[in-house]
Amino acid sequence: MRVLLGLCSSRLPCHPTTRFLSRRCMSVRPEDNPAAAPRRKVTIEHLHKLRRAGTPITMLTAYDFPTARACDAHGVDITLVGDSLAQVCLGLPSTTRLTLPEMVHHTRAVARGTTAPLLVADMPFGTYHASPADAVRSAVRLVRDGRAEAVKLEGGSEVVPAVRALTAAGIPVMAHVGLLPQRHAMLSGYRVQGRDAPAALALLRAALALEDAGAFAVVLEAVPHPLAAYITRRLRRAPTIGIGAGAETDGQVLVWDDVMGTWGGHQAKFVRRFADVAGAVEGGVKSYLQAVRERTFPVAAESYEMAEGELEKFMRLVEEEALLSSGVGETES
Ligand SMILES: Nc1nc(=O)c2c([nH]1)NC[C@@H]1CN(c3ccc(C(=O)N[C@@H](CCC(=O)O)C(=O)O)cc3)CN21
Ligand SMILES: CC(C)C(=O)C(=O)O
DSSP states (O other): OHHHHHHHHSSSOOOGGGGGGOHHHHHHOGGGOTTSOOOOOOOHHHHHHHHHHTOOEEEEEOOSHHHHHHHHHTTOSEEEEOTTHHHHTTOOSSGGGOOHHHHHHHHHHHHHTOSSSEEEEEOOTTSSSSOHHHHHHHHHHHHHTTOOSEEEEEOSGGGHHHHHHHHHTTOOEEEEEESOGGGTTTTTSSOOOOOSHHHHHHHHHHHHHHHHTTOSEEEEESOOHHHHHHHHHHOSSOOEEEESSOTTSSEEEEOHHHHHTOOOSOOOTTOOOOOOHHHHHHHHHHHHHHHHHHTOSSOGGGSOOOOTTHHHHHHHHHHHHHHHHHHHHHHHO
């Protein structure tokens, strides 16, 4: 409670759960309108219900507090702190360069802005391959220090022991098969997976084995749409979340910066821009610079006044100081 109240009385936006605690917060933030029903927490059980009902599951990445707030406020089911963080936020050339402390740091920020969506954090490259025990240690840091509710890791049958160990430790696991960006060097680039029959069979086997090991959902990245549709039908419980996997998966995921049009790097075929935030940013920066250079910013209303009569008093004080300092200067010279 102390922490929640602290949030509200600071200059940070109000956390939805603190709405009822402060009239100031209620009155200044329209999205905190108490008349609007609060979103219910998305649980794994809820995701399984969505799958059974045929309702598409929405997943979007977030890397910081404001993007997490946007996912929360606008109805995202699953917020993913993806390791695409490496490229789109940290300017690294590959996800293999991301460290666990960096992921924990960003996950904590996302957690502060997340109430309703299920919060999933990617396990960075090298934090789950050495042994299942290593995977558990890394995931515990994401859950305990990063406040993630579940973790995602890339790989097929070779990560099954890690998925079992994590699930046994009570950490929900989202599997990720198909194109595995952490293995781009091994795979000689970012390539569509499962195009021929043997590769497709291996992908199906991997997805089934991961579900069997306890994975609560499976990301299918860059796989042919008929294969993704088939795997989706074959899984018993776990919803599939597609990215470049066609329209017949149980859900879709995209990278925040791809959706918003703020990623200036390579665009995969599966990316669709849903907004032109980069255009808005360019306009904002240019307008600001122009206003500063033209001295049209700031105007009086954006500036502060002194208390009545104090400017005149101040000028008299300055004059006295000036006499004093020039006197000092004279004796010194
Ligand atoms: N901005 C961004 N969006 C992403 O989806 C994303 C990242 N970054 N960084 C981490 C990984 C890397 N990802 C990638 C990167 C490249 C392709 C890509 O170029 N795919 C080819 C496939 C060509 C083929 O095999 O036919 C494409 O042209 O779509 C796909 C996924 C997905 N992730
Ligand atoms: C694109 C999604 C699935 C991801 O793994 C990431 O953001 O790193």
